[in-house]
Amino acid sequence: MGKISRKSIVINGAQRHVVYNSEKDSLANVLRRFGLTGTKIGCDKGVCGACSVIMNNKLVRACVIKMKKVPEYAEITTIEGIGTPDNLHPIQMAWITHGGAQCGFCTPGFIVSTYALLLENKSPTREEVRKWYTKNKNVCRCTGYKQLVDAAMDAAAVLRGEKTMEDITWKLGEGEEYYGSSLPRPTALAKVCGTIDYGDDIGLKMPGTVAYLAPVMAGVPHARIKSIDVSEAEAIPGVIKVITAANVQGSNDISFPAVVPRQKGQGAPKFPLICDEVVNRRGDIYAIVAAVSTDIAREAAKKVKADLEILPSYMNVLESFATDALQLHPNVPNQYLFAPLYKGKDTEEIFEEAPVVVEGSWHSQHEPHLTIEPDVFQGYWDEDGMLTIMSKTHDLYGCRDELAPAIGLEPEMIRMVNNPAGGCFGYSTISNLFALAGVAVMTINMPVSMTLTYEEHMHMTGKRSATYSNGRLACSEDGMIEAVEFDVAMDHGSYAGTASIAFGNLISVPFQGYNIPNIKALARAGSSNHAFTCAYRGFGGPQIYTMSEALTDMAAEAVGVDAWEFRKKNVAVPGDLTINSRPYLTYTYPQLLDMIKVHYDEFKKIADDAKKEGRHVGVGIGMGGFNVGKGFIDHCENDIELCERGYINVYNTWQDLGQGADIGTMTHVLKNLEPLGVTPDKVRLVTNDTKLAPDSGLSAASRSHYMSGRALIEACNKLLDAMRKEDGTYRTYEEMIEENIPTRYRGHVDEVGYGLDPCQDPNTGEGSRFKSYTYGVSTALVEVDVNTGKTEVLKFAIAVDIGKIGNMLSVEGQAYGGISHGIGFALSEDYDASDKANNMAYCGVPSCEMIPDDIRVDYYAGDPRPHGPHGSSGCAEVFQACTHMPVINGINNACGVRIYDLPATPDKVKAGWQKLQNGEDLTPPKYFFGTEFEDELEYIRENPI
Known part of the structure; x- marks a missing residue:
């Protein structure tokens, strides 16, 4: 598995002795093993900048620098060496104030990059900042970059002595209320310091013995699976098991019936977690390898052999709608x-x-969504015997209910937890990836973790x-x-x-x-x-x-x-x-x-x-x-709880994928509890865990602020009503307990009853x-x-x-x-x-x-x-x-x-x-979809529903 070497390097001012695999380890791998997980690995090809660090006063992308190329006694500065939560660097403070940390996965790389820029040039123009980020491959998918340049300019002004830290720190203006303000999000501090743990960071820090998973991806768009041979892979030392569709204890299908009233055929195409008969896209998988390390799992995955009969592939519906095309799914025609x-x-x-x-x-x-973080998840049995899946998802309860029958477990026995997410923008509304954690835990009965390569992420996500x-x-x-x-x-x-x-x-x-x-x-x-x-x-x-x-x-x-x-x-x-x-x-x-x-x-x-x-x-x-x-079916629940010393706990599953569920929740609470004078430091977010919080619905369709906000109004009003005394003042937590008055209340909202059409x-x-x-x-x-x-x-x-x-x-x-x-x-x-x-x-x-x-x-x-x-x-x-x-x-x-x-x-x-x-017409030929427009409409008119 490679030669082991040792050298000394200086990390954030302290000399450290490093033992590494001289054939495989990158500088980023080594830093992360040291616990310096503020250095992120996104693309692992040097094109996203999430792994940016400074080596010998030069900005580098640590994921593409092999450790064997790092000079002895090289001086490395990571995000952890720039500032701490109680001693922020001006760049970090400016990032918080300008909203530069949204999902936050790219944030440490950008801050390190900006730090390197300002070491060279304390008076950059906006154009020079933009050129620097482009040249050094710093990519952000959340912000649109404007806020990042704003933050860099403010930080530079502080370093030049033209502004102070107080000048660039957000403060509530006189007469201003929190609702509608630019109050920074609660998670921003951890994000700008690189201390928040994303999925792969959690995978590195899991306790005890963990099985690391690697997928076996089809790599072809369409094929029939004739057989799968796992014997060579399972013979490799350190491999725990190669999991196939035969190990899935449920239906192995996460499809759900179409909500379109007019269709041909029955239901929807089967969507298998692990393919056993046919692969229908390059990103389909037909096996998962569980091993004692990711390296062993990935090596073993190359040894899983499948006999695939290559079938005609249709890479667009113009091809698949043709009359001579094979029907791709047995239950529905290609156009349905x-x-x-x-x-x-x-x-x-x-x-x-x-x-x-x-x-x-x-x-x-x-x-493609092009998140900087590739998909990653963990799974284990918790202390209450619940199958726990930790991932990023837009819909904890919805995905739980979707994957439960597929893996063969009752929904109530599954605990879904949202990891801090490095962006998403929608793809994780479907559970095809993190459902595999459930399959693996149920098969090998031990904790598991899987981090996809960016190539796997690209092909396996929707x-x-x-x-x-x-x-x-x-x-x-x-x-x-x-x-x-x-x-x-x-x-x-x-x-x-x-x-x-x-x-x-x-x-x-x-x-x-x-x-x-x-x-x-x-x-x-x-x-x-x-x-x-x-x-x-x-x-x-x-x-x-x-x-x-x-x-x-x-x-x-x-x-x-x-x-x-x-x-x-x-x-x-x-x-x-x-x-x-x-x-x-x-x-x-x-x-x-x-x-x-x-x-x-x-x-x-x-x-x-x-x-x-x-x-x-x-x-x-x-x-x-x-x-x-979501229309007339939409439903949302949020809980509010009064706690000791005036703290307020908020419970919801407003999933935060970087869009600001944390500040959205806090903003609503501060607005609704204005009579109590609640301040941000008194609000605690107990969120995104189905074991602890109610179902707030999916974080998509621009619904969360709208739906959770209404649910929180009801929950907070119930709490205020319970706390209110006859003279109009409010009971303390201790008085509520003494009078045996409940301190936790649920607000819920439904869209049924507003005269909306189902479709x-x-x-x-x-x-x-x-x-x-x-x-x-x-x-x-x-x-x-x-x-x-x-x-x-x-x-x-x-x-x-x-x-x-x-x-x-x-x-x-x-x-x-x-x-x-x-x-x-x-x-x-x-x-x-x-x-x-x-x-x-x-x-x-x-x-x-x-x-x-x-x-x-x-x-x-x-x-x-x-x-x-x-x-x-x-x-x-x-x-x-x-x-x-x-x-x-x-x-x-x-x-x-x-x-x-x-x-x-x-x-x-x-x-x-x-x-x-050349005087040529630019208009393309009219598309043909298998049947003529007027003919299809005539068929619909003759067959009303």
């Missing part, structure tokens, strides 16, 4: 989910007579579903929209995952904010051998806005009307109906368009001046938002599923180098209506982060399921310089939500649902190239420019 949409008059005659008709076909890609769409729009000569038609196919990949939930958004999200009088549309979905579908911020929105906002822009161009003017002309006003034939809950898009106009006009002037200089600079605009919550009508698409929405209009200034095809986003602005803001830092984190994902979706991010798709750089993660430093967010304050907590709604999805389309529309405005196939990579833009110069 359908949802029609009708509104107003029949559109055929309108299109025949309309003076202006625009049309096209679009493809949006399988977008992705945003791809879509293909054909659409057309008719309008009058003066630019009034008269009708829309579209036919969209969702490629949900190898397994349905959450596809059926996102599916409905394809016929409820597009053209949000417009008055569209007549619509005819069809959504379809089905299987391929690509990655399976899971949640991702916007959840169907980015895919369908790719078509709808392009059509809108094309119509404006065809009529000869400015893109903003066209939208203002067609914006919905009171009396207009949504595309689902229901009143808008609020009509704020006119105000949002007015708010964005100042930025749009500024950007247009900059673009016009640049074009006079011969540059290809343009402005794009996009309009659209997203729903809040759109399966025959017409009519319906209103949600009680709250978020709304947004955004604009981007872009420049295209037509010689290379590279697009640069120079400036970005968005105006949003999200109701009352609960915590500004958290909302801004969602804003800047969501916009950065939107830009990435537009320009670079793509998971193609190839061998090369094994790291975040290949899959297009945006660097600091790729995201503009000038990002502006304007909040409309005139629409507090009547049902929301303190007037609040959700916020996350609105910042990513349609923020990619201003970039795509901006490319067209800059150089005349309309991109129909996302992402708009340089090769596609350059090819489009060359076609344009």
